[in-house]
Amino acid sequence: MTPLQTWLAVLGGAAACYLTKLVGHRVPSHWLTDPRVARISGLVTVALLAALVGVQTFTHGSALTVDARLVALGVAAVALALRAPFIVVVVLAAVVAAVLRAVT
């Protein structure tokens, strides 16, 4: 992407996110608190985050791969299960991957 295209994406994405928040404040609340809308919205968040976990961990370009990132993700999952703070989980995963790459 050119720098201009990146800037357009940054500003366009930011505008879309702000308008989404504003819509919530402006429309009659019963439109959005419909159980199906609330349910799907919550699950869309789960689906996108899960897909991003998968893509960030198992892909390289358009190829599926298994490498140090999988071990790092496993360590992150254990840290999350032990209720470690977010920043600790992220740093731990980076350290595990960096160390594995340095020694292999």
Next chain:
Amino acid sequence: MADSPADRAPHDDPATDAVPPADPVAERRRAVRQAISISIATGLYGISFGALAVAAGLTVLQTQALSVLMFTGGSQFAFVGVIGAGGGGVAAAATAALLGARNALYGAVMAPRLGVHGPRRLLAAHLTIDESTAVATAQRDPDAGRAGFWWAGAGVFVLWNAFTLAGALVGNALGDPSRWGLDAAAGAAFLGLLWPRLASRSARLVAAGAIVVALALTPVTPAGVPVLAAALVAVAVGWRAPSPGGTAGAPDAPPGGPAPAAGGAS
């Protein structure tokens, strides 16, 4: 404010109640304290966002623009995740927008509680994120709820932006992202945002299905598309109301609207 004891009765819970319920000043102070601690915890992981954003190829200024203007952590991480995986600008912006859809529900929950109009409503909309909604809805006293919203919203905004800048500068200085394991940190960051949302069985089902769909599409579609397509799994599962027998004991949607995961995505 000035509620009669009868008004409060349904909310009273002796097990969790350390503060006398009839003291609005104490309730407000407690809400502000919660807001400040959540702001610090959330602001700190702005460091990881800043570092991951420059690792994905954004400039420091573009990274900062996301934290100032987009200001919803999950969407910001998703945006740089799609860019980092080679996706185009449209896919990145669309993924960020979809991930921010829950903020509309938070806005619908907060609008009647805040009761603001004009410029203050425009500002309230910008500060409508997981953390501000979570602190506000956790308060029993309406005034404490409003204080919690504004303090958490403003506190997260200031610290999230300050630590984004710190992270972007550190990330710039580090150079090659994979040498420092920053590519692995991105996966861990998304897992950390996902973790508090996996309480229900249908959420875990959607998460597993979304990973399968995204990985299956990766070799055959342009970068960015697999993540967007995975959202269809959520629509497919969420469209059908949970059958009363099938999910007994594991309610998917708590009564009273959407429940933001405090300490999760901002």
